[in-house]
Amino acid sequence: MPRRYSMEKRAPATAAVRQQLIDATLAELVAVGGGAITLQGVADRADLALRTLYNHFPNRDALLSAAFVHHTAQTRAAVEAMSLPDAEPEEQLRHAVRAYYSRYAVMGPRLTVLLSLRGFPDLDEQVRAIRAWRRGVLGQIIARARQQGVLAVPESTAVALAFTMTSHASWQILASELGGAGPESSEVAGQALSAALFHPHQPPGTPD
Structure with missing residues (x-):
């Protein structure tokens, strides 16, 4: 005992x-x-x-890999916590953008430096894995939008654009342009994706 x-x-x-x-x-x-x-x-x-x-x-490789694994787990948890399975695809995508940008803001320069490291095989594999998972999450949202007939561009184009706009690099650029890492960045990115990917909303009773 x-x-x-x-x-x-x-x-x-x-x-x-x-x-x-x-x-x-x-x-x-x-x-x-x-x-x-x-x-x-x-x-x-x-x-x-x-x-x-x-x-x-x-060794140092194992330590760096563990640091990125921790970031990956926290990112997945943040995205899953903000998921809205019953929401429309456009709203789901906005929530995904908000989750990723919030996580990037929390990590700040630590993630910037971590992603800049080269020559660490385990770390490189972790980066590929989290990017593949992000592409999968976005792909599911886009596929649902196509099935509902609300997607205005080819599915592959939509996934590529959503993947780019939810990247750490895009967050950095928007945060810099908007003068900070506040929620404005995710709102701008979400609005841009909505305008680019989905058919415009029509008021009730408006003829097609």
Whole structure:
């Protein structure tokens, strides 16, 4: 019984240390500009011994991959939390844009630096995976719009445009143009996609 109690307490503690190291990794990435990150620097920033870091992550690749996996999980949760399965496709797409842009704003420069890293196979694979998932989410919304007859452009074109407008790069550009990372960026992107992808709404009783 004492051993079981010890194990039950150890799991949350281990998770807390991992999260502490991931947070320190993201902060260190911004501080040193990405590629120059070292395990010792992360351990120092987390106020933990280097051997403690090695107990959780065997090398820098594993640490960076874990940081992006954490971001991926948080992003998926944010998108799924804002999903409206019974809403019309146009509204679903606006909610998807809002979820992605909100997540980009929360991550800020940490995500910018994380996405700029090159030469880390595990990290590259994680980037491809989260982009494929985003394309899938958007593809489902667009397919539903086509089925309902409200899509004004070819499905492949709609998916490509929605994918581009929900990217981190598009968020950066809009945030810069609009003078900040507030909700205005997602509203502008959502309005632009609605205008580009869907048939105009007609008032009731208006002839076709």
